[in-house]
Amino acid sequence: MIVRFASGGDTLEAALYLPETHGPRPAIVVVHDVWGLYEQYHQVAQRLARAGFVALALDLYARGEKPGTPSDMPGVMKFLHQLPDRRVLADVQAALDFLRVRPEVAGKKLGLTGFCMGGKYADLAAVRCRGLSAVVSWYGMLRANALDDANPEHAIDALAELGIPLLALFGADDVLIPLRDVEELRSRARERALPVETVVYTGAGHAFANDSRPEAFRAEAAADGWQRALAFFA
Numbered sequence: 074m075i076v077r078f079a080s081g082g083d084t085l086e087a088a089l090y091l092p093e094t095h096g097p098r099p100a101i102v103v104v105h106d107v108w109g110l111y112e113q114y115h116q117v118a119q120r121l122a123r124a125g126f127v128a129l130a131l132d133l134y135a136r137g138e139k140p141g142t143p144s145d146m147p148g149v150m151k152f153l154h155q156l157p158d159r160r161v162l163a164d165v166q167a168a169l170d171f172l173r174v175r176p177e178v179a180g181k182k183l184g185l186t187g188f189c190m191g192g193k194y195a196d197l198a199a200v201r202c203r204g205l206s207a208v209v210s211w212y213g214m215l216r217a218n219a220l221d222d223a224n225p226e227h228a229i230d231a232l233a234e235l236g237i238p239l240l241a242l243f244g245a246d247d248v249l250i251p252l253r254d255v256e257e258l259r260s261r262a263r264e265r266a267l268p269v270e271t272v273v274y275t276g277a278g279h280a281f282a283n284d285s286r287p288e289a290f291r292a293e294a295a296a297d298g299w300q301r302a303l304a305f306f307a
Contacts (some may be wrong), residue, residue, distance in 0.1 A: 076129075080167035082158065087168060088115055088130040090122035099178035099206075100127035100172040101306065102165065104191030104198075106280070108154055109134045113285045117186070124303050126184075127177050131168045133161060150218070153190060157223045158197065171205060182206040184306050187213060189249075189280060192241075196228040199239050209240045209302045212247055212279050215254040229258055232269065235257045239269040240305045242298045244277030244291070272301065 076089045088110070092098055101121050105114045110132040118128035134140075138156070141148040165185070172178050184207045187195030192213020199208040217224035232239070243255050255273060262269045274294035280286050282295040 076171070078167055078171040080164045083136055085164055085167060086132045086135045087171075088118060090115075090118045090128040090130070091177055092122045092125045092127065094125055094270065097177060097181050098125060098127050098307070099181045099184065100129065100175070100178045101184040101186060102168045102172065102304065103128060104165065104185065104187030104194050105130070105133065106189035106191055106283075107140050107149060109140065111282055111285075114188075117188075119184075120299070121306075124306075126306065127175070129168055129172055131164065133164055144243075154218050154256045155223055156190075158194075158225060160200050161194055162197055165194060166202045167186060169204050169233070184208065186302065187211065188282065189213070193228050196239070196241070197226075197231055200231045200234045200235055203239060205236045205237055207240075207306055209242070209305055211242050211282055212239065212244060212250060214249055215258060229254060229261070232258065232267065233261065233265065235267045237268065238303060238305070239267075241269060241271045242282075243271065244279060244281045244294065244300070245273050245275045246278040249279050259289040270305075272298070 077084050077086055091306045102116055103118045114130045118130040118259050121128035140152045169183050183204050185195055186209040188211040192210040195208050195210040196213045215229040259271050277291040277294040280289040281291040282298055284290045
C-alpha cells in the first residue's frame, strides 16, 4: 500500500509491504538508487516482507526531482551531487519515525538497506539517524565527488562514529567505488573496532544485485549478498 507522512514540511510517499505473520514485526526501510523508486525496489521490499519484516520502500523524489536519463551521465552525477544530504537523511529519519509507531511494528527494531545512492545514504544513516539497529549497504559510494553544503561529509569519514552493526557489500570491478576506498574502510574498522563487515565480490561491478540491469547483474554475487543480508537482519 502507498502511505504518506511528513518530512520538513513536505509530504513524502512510500510503499509499505507487510509480512504474512501476525503481530508486530521488525521493520526495514528500503532506499532506492539514483533512478528513484521503480519496480526493482518494490521487489526488494516484497522480498523483505516475505522474509518476515515490515518493509517500507521510500520515495526520495516525492517532491518532483528528476535525475535525468542514462544517456546523460554527467547530468545524472551533477544531480546526485546537488541532492542535499541533510534533507535526504531527514527524510530517512521521518520514515523511521513513521514506522516505529505503526501497529504492525509497535516498537520492534528498525533496520535500513540502500543501493548505490541509497547505499551511500544507508552508510550515513547508520551514524546520523536515530533508532536504527542494523544497516545493510549495497555498493554505497564511500566518497562524494567534492565536499560542500549539499555533501558536507564523506560516508567513509562519518562511519568513524559507527555504533550499530553495518554490512557493506561491494563489487571488485565497481568503477564508482575504488577498491582502495573499501580497503581503507576495512583498515579503519580494524583500528577503531567498528561494527562493520565488508564483503567484496570478484567479477562483480556496480549494481550487481539489480536484476533489471542484465549488463550489471551477477546472479551468484546477488544471491550470496541476499543470503548474508537476510541473516544479518535476522
